[in-house]
Amino acid sequence: MRVTRCAQQAALDARGEADRLGHDRVGTEHLLLGLLGDAEDPVETKGYDDERRLRGLVGLPDHGPHAIRLLVEAHGLTLETLRSAVRGELDRPA
Secondary structure, three states: OOOOHHHHHHHHHHHHHHHHOOOOOOOHHHHHHHHHHHOOOOOOOOOOHHHHHHHHHOOOOOOOOOHHHHHHHHOOOOHHHHHHHHHHHHHOOO
């Protein structure tokens, strides 16, 4: 399976999140945190093809702030608020 650079970086960031939280497995929450980390690009997209495809799917122009960031902010949240909420859920006992 071929994987884009963005997907590879998100997976690495997810592993880092799991490590920081002391988890021995990467779950969907960690993957979400990895994706949110890539959305930090404050001014321009990094020019990756998958970012341009995502922007097209949600009706955004092919340049500007990261599509994930725009979607999060469109729901009245910030990336940090969403990250904190996800980390809070991961810290809760099962």
